[in-house]
Amino acid sequence: MATEEEVEIVKPRTDKREYRRIVLKNSLEVLLISDPDTDKSAASMDVGVGYFSDPVGLEGVAHFLEHMLFYASEKYPLEGSYKKYIAENGGRCNAYTTSEHTNYHFDINSDCFEEALDRFAQFFLEPLLLADSTMREIKAVDSENQKNLLSDVWRIHQLQKHLSDEEHPYHKFSTGNVESLDVQPKAKGLDTRHELIKFYEANYSANLMYLVIYAKESLDAIQSLVVDKFQEIRSNNRDYISFPGQPCTSEHLQILVRAVPIELGHKLRLVWPITPSILHYKEGPGTYLGHLIGHEGEGSLFYVLKSLGWATSLYAHEEDWNREFSFFKVTIDLTDDGQEHMQDIVGLLFKYIHLLQESGVCKWIFDEIVGICETKFHYQDKISPFYYAIKIASNMQLYSPKDWLVQSSMPSKFNPSIIQSVMDQLSPKNVRIFWESKKFEGQTDLVEPWYKTAYSVENTNDSMIQEWISSAPNENLHLPVPNVFIPTELSLKNTQEKVKFPVLVRKSSYASLWYKPDTLFSTPKAYVKIDFNCPYAKSSPETEVLTIIFARLLKDYLNEHAYHARVAGLYYHINMANSGFQVTVNGYNHKLKTLLETVIGKIAKFYVNPNRFAVIKEKLRKEYENCKFQQPNEQATFYCSLVLCDQKWPWMEKLELLPNLEAEDLTKFTPVMLSRAFLECYISGNIECSEAESIIQYVEDVFFKGPNPICQPLFPSQHLTNRVVKLERDMSYVYPIQGLNPSNENSALVHYIQVHQDEFMLNVKLQLFTLIAKQAAFHQLRTVEQLGYITYLTRRNDYGIHGVQFVVQSTVKDPGYIDLRVETFLKLFENKIYEMTDEEFKSNVKALIDMKLEKHKNLWEESGFYWHEIVIGTFKFDRKECEVAALEELTKQEFIDFFNEYIRIGAPQKRTLSIRVYGSLHSLEYMSDKSEEAKPNKVQIDDIFSFRRSQPLYSSFKGCAGRTKL
Ligand SMILES: [Zn+2]
Numbered sequence: 001m002a003t004e005e006e007v008e009i010v011k012p013r014t015d016k017r018e019y020r021r022i023v024l025k026n027s028l029e030v031l032l033i034s035d036p037d038t039d040k041s042a043a044s045m046d047v048g049v050g051y052f053s054d055p056v057g058l059e060g061v062a063h064f065l066e067h068m069l070f071y072a073s074e075k076y077p078l079e080g081s082y083k084k085y086i087a088e089n090g091g092r093c094n095a096y097t098t099s100e101h102t103n104y105h106f107d108i109n110s111d112c113f114e115e116a117l118d119r120f121a122q123f124f125l126e127p128l129l130l131a132d133s134t135m136r137e138i139k140a141v142d143s144e145n146q147k148n149l150l151s152d153v154w155r156i157h158q159l160q161k162h163l164s165d166e167e168h169p170y171h172k173f174s175t176g177n178v179e180s181l182d183v184q185p186k187a188k189g190l191d192t193r194h195e196l197i198k199f200y201e202a203n204y205s206a207n208l209m210y211l212v213i214y215a216k217e218s219l220d221a222i223q224s225l226v227v228d229k230f231q232e233i234r235s236n237n238r239d240y241i242s243f244p245g246q247p248c249t250s251e252h253l254q255i256l257v258r259a260v261p262i263e264l265g266h267k268l269r270l271v272w273p274i275t276p277s278i279l280h281y282k283e284g285p286g287t288y289l290g291h292l293i294g295h296e297g298e299g300s301l302f303y304v305l306k307s308l309g310w311a312t313s314l315y316a317h318e319e320d321w322n323r324e325f326s327f328f329k330v331t332i333d334l335t336d337d338g339q340e341h342m343q344d345i346v347g348l349l350f351k352y353i354h355l356l357q358e359s360g361v362c363k364w365i366f367d368e369i370v371g372i373c374e375t376k377f378h379y380q381d382k383i384s385p386f387y388y389a390i391k392i393a394s395n396m397q398l399y400s401p402k403d404w405l406v407q408s409s410m411p412s413k414f415n416p417s418i419i420q421s422v423m424d425q426l427s428p429k430n431v432r433i434f435w436e437s438k439k440f441e442g443q444t445d446l447v448e449p450w451y452k453t454a455y456s457v458e459n460t461n462d463s464m465i466q467e468w469i470s471s472a473p474n475e476n477l478h479l480p481v482p483n484v485f486i487p488t489e490l491s492l493k494n495t496q497e498k499v500k501f502p503v504l505v506r507k508s509s510y511a512s513l514w515y516k517p518d519t520l521f522s523t524p525k526a527y528v529k530i531d532f533n534c535p536y537a538k539s540s541p542e543t544e545v546l547t548i549i550f551a552r553l554l555k556d557y558l559n560e561h562a563y564h565a566r567v568a569g570l571y572y573h574i575n576m577a578n579s580g581f582q583v584t585v586n587g588y589n590h591k592l593k594t595l596l597e598t599v600i601g602k603i604a605k606f607y608v609n610p611n612r613f614a615v616i617k618e619k620l621r622k623e624y625e626n627c628k629f630q631q632p633n634e635q636a637t638f639y640c641s642l643v644l645c646d647q648k649w650p651w652m653e654k655l656e657l658l659p660n661l662e663a664e665d666l667t668k669f670t671p672v673m674l675s676r677a678f679l680e681c682y683i684s685g686n687i688e689c690s691e692a693e694s695i696i697q698y699v700e701d702v703f704f705k706g707p708n709p710i711c712q713p714l715f716p717s718q719h720l721t722n723r724v725v726k727l728e729r730d731m732s733y734v735y736p737i738q739g740l741n742p743s744n745e746n747s748a749l750v751h752y753i754q755v756h757q758d759e760f761m762l763n764v765k766l767q768l769f770t771l772i773a774k775q776a777a778f779h780q781l782r783t784v785e786q787l788g789y790i791t792y793l794t795r796r797n798d799y800g801i802h803g804v805q806f807v808v809q810s811t812v813k814d815p816g817y818i819d820l821r822v823e824t825f826l827k828l829f830e831n832k833i834y835e836m837t838d839e840e841f842k843s844n845v846k847a848l849i850d851m852k853l854e855k856h857k858n859l860w861e862e863s864g865f866y867w868h869e870i871v872i873g874t875f876k877f878d879r880k881e882c883e884v885a886a887l888e889e890l891t892k893q894e895f896i897d898f899f900n901e902y903i904r905i906g907a908p909q910k911r912t913l914s915i916r917v918y919g920s921l922h923s924l925e926y927m928s929d930k931s932e933e934a935k936p937n938k939v940q941i942d943d944i945f946s947f948r949r950s951q952p953l954y955s956s957f958k959g960c961a962g963r964t965k966l
Helices: 061-069 081-088 110-125 131-149 152-162 178-187 192-203 219-230 285-293 301-307 342-359 363-378 385-393 416-425 462-471 541-567 592-604 610-629 632-644 651-660 663-675 689-704 760-784 815-835 838-852 859-872 879-889 892-903 920-930 944-950
Strands: 018-024 029-034 040-047 092-097 102-109 209-215 255-259 266-274 311-319 326-334 432-436 454-459 503-507 511-517 525-533 570-577 580-588 678-685 731-738 747-757 791-798 801-810 911-918 938-940
Touching: 018 219, 029 219, 029 385, 040 110, 040 385, 061 092, 061 102, 061 131, 061 192, 081 092, 081 110, 081 760, 081 838, 102 110, 102 385, 102 838, 110 209, 110 219, 110 838, 131 152, 131 178, 131 192, 131 760, 152 255, 152 266, 152 432, 178 192, 209 219, 209 385, 266 342, 266 416, 285 311, 285 326, 285 342, 285 363, 285 416, 301 311, 301 342, 301 541, 326 342, 342 416, 342 462, 503 689, 511 689, 511 859, 525 592, 525 689, 525 859, 541 570, 541 580, 541 592, 541 610, 541 651, 541 663, 570 592, 580 592, 580 859, 592 689, 610 651, 610 663, 632 731, 632 747, 632 801, 632 911, 632 944, 678 689, 678 859, 731 815, 731 920, 747 760, 747 815, 747 892, 760 791, 760 801, 760 815, 760 838, 760 879, 760 892, 801 815, 815 892, 815 911, 815 920, 838 879, 838 892, 911 920
Parallel strands: 029 209, 255 432, 511 678, 731 911, 731 938
Antiparallel strands: 018 029, 040 102, 040 209, 092 102, 255 454, 266 326, 266 432, 311 326, 503 511, 525 580, 525 678, 570 580, 747 801, 747 911, 791 801
């Protein structure tokens, strides 16, 4: 039984899906979405309880419950079987805990949805919360927290919470650790599992739950499925828990907090408590203020801070909010010079706010925002059902059903007094200033208890800030000009030809153009990619750094103008690429050409502004220095690429040479870099072929034509390649190294198995292995052996060279030991492969086929897929179809043979590379690993570069003639 109340849910004009709201007899509210075109189905359950409800002394229990619920239920008691079922059928699952919500979600190949949903529903019906998983999962939560301890994002957020009213739940620590979930409760004589069950029973009530179901079937069919599976969830009819009161009382306002971050770089955050915009979401006060204070066009605060050389980024928006309280936050990344001008920057920010207050709320700006938001909503791209379901479910409780899809994204009522009153709250009397810099090291007197962040607090007052305002420089701050990039022409082009794959429509010694009209999405959007293949750009670490600065300077110059395009839904990127640099423009096609021509013009007339060069150089230096603070698993992955990819330059060398680079080096370098070029181009979407051709013709003319052309075509000998090291078979290579950050206790292992060069049949065998082994590896290494929170098995593709890698980050065991556990896992797994029934094999093959047949959901995704084929040089646009055909032929015996040939311990074709990054807890193990004696089939890598030079390379796909015939 369910009531189906007639509510019209506002949906995008272009949206063909059907929606229905139902309320089950236990008061569970459900949104059903029927999409006959979907290949994946998804569900997201939002439970209205989060860490705000954690009992004092049991911090993290809501989050811990989120972990425990996954494991087993009365109906499906086998531990981890939910995850296994999802993973083996092309899906993924996860969950997260916030202040007042816990959200569980998954997606899966559509024909497996019913069983997955049945398993999912059991979390809320009869979970087992097994006693023997309790301690293990507390350790997983602790490992998750260990990872967060060294993250500035987590540290500073907790500091903001710490400096609030202790009586308000905002003050709490959300994640939990061994201390809060085991040690403290034990000391008080509490049993954590007992408390966990108590928490579950008190809070997991159907009337506090919201569910989104996204499926292929009709609404009626989905409805009966949902009623059947979810109506028995218990409801104790408890009220929605609300937390009245403000987290910040007067003593937490007017403060200036200095904090020491882990990473280099200085940040300034200004935070004001404001009236939550959710209470006026049709009037959109937060959107209006965020739009203006975060604006980057000429006359904006960021524009001024940038021209003074003080800031490299600025964000302004509402964050950390519910219906009772909210914060408006402005975050500014400071340069070294900006760090010396904190008071001026704060002064300028208040000047800008003052300007907004004096200008009054502008109707034309509000109307512009409304126009942009409406277009964005009505022409939104389809996203994966997984994220779509989460996005809706996580906010259902806040909005009336009519607005479940719109949420706060479309303000419509112009009410200046509401905006004005929130604007007035952004005053010096309410402000909290958080200022982070390593320069404060040794000057602080306090320590935040959970993350141990060092900080100090000083009080500010109105007159102090008034002084900063009056002494701040007199800059020409003003409101933005009207946005010329707002699309007004949104009709669809009539592309007659139903082309399935990209077609090479143009090829010269200057450029090649691949073109693919939109045949699937029917949106007024297009995608343009131009890859400048410049052989001089990446010939050394030095030229690579210069190319990076070149690309960043371009973006820097374009920003004040092109920022408007971004606001209007037209995006551009210029970035260093493996071949040189790339220009990407995507979004509404109406004004795309104008933007692209501006970008091309800037490249053609490139010059070096020494002040901006200095700012970018400083920022780049900090980024390289901060590589030391990367998580050990990221470090290990980086070393792995460095071993495998020829011509990859390490950041350490780039950091070393950077101080010696000056603006004039770039001035000299740029014409040389551009002097030889080949443009690889791809254009797709709502654009006609002739228009695509004329765009590229224009670009060719700019660079290659005229009396003194900027570029010359490449010499035949100069076409670029991507080469990958070919490891020797029957060999294992080990690279042991210490972690770069001595205060990080985590160690990490990447255990890589190199298999083959791109070839359909081998590809699908490897994919099948990964599909089957993925969950088994997670279960064994993380759940059973508890090696660490970050534990996964994934495929690896370096320019068409395929393999798999196990990645484990751990504080409990050293990487040498974990390497042995990976091998033991492979031994265990061998038996599983032999025991696999024909039926299981067939079902795995089918799951993989279904995953391959999944259609692209939007232009961005489709273009990414084809572009990858072009840029790597494989050009296998029909890859999915060919791999499906290969899978249909594959027999179980062939798959077993593959495993025995390439993966099994001792396999004749086995090639492994283990990167072992030792954290500070495992320095003894590092010493003994390093001094281990040589074995016949094992090579220890001491120096990555001499090793790389000594190895043979695979042939390159890129740059090989004959593959791209017109
Ligand atoms: Zn977690």
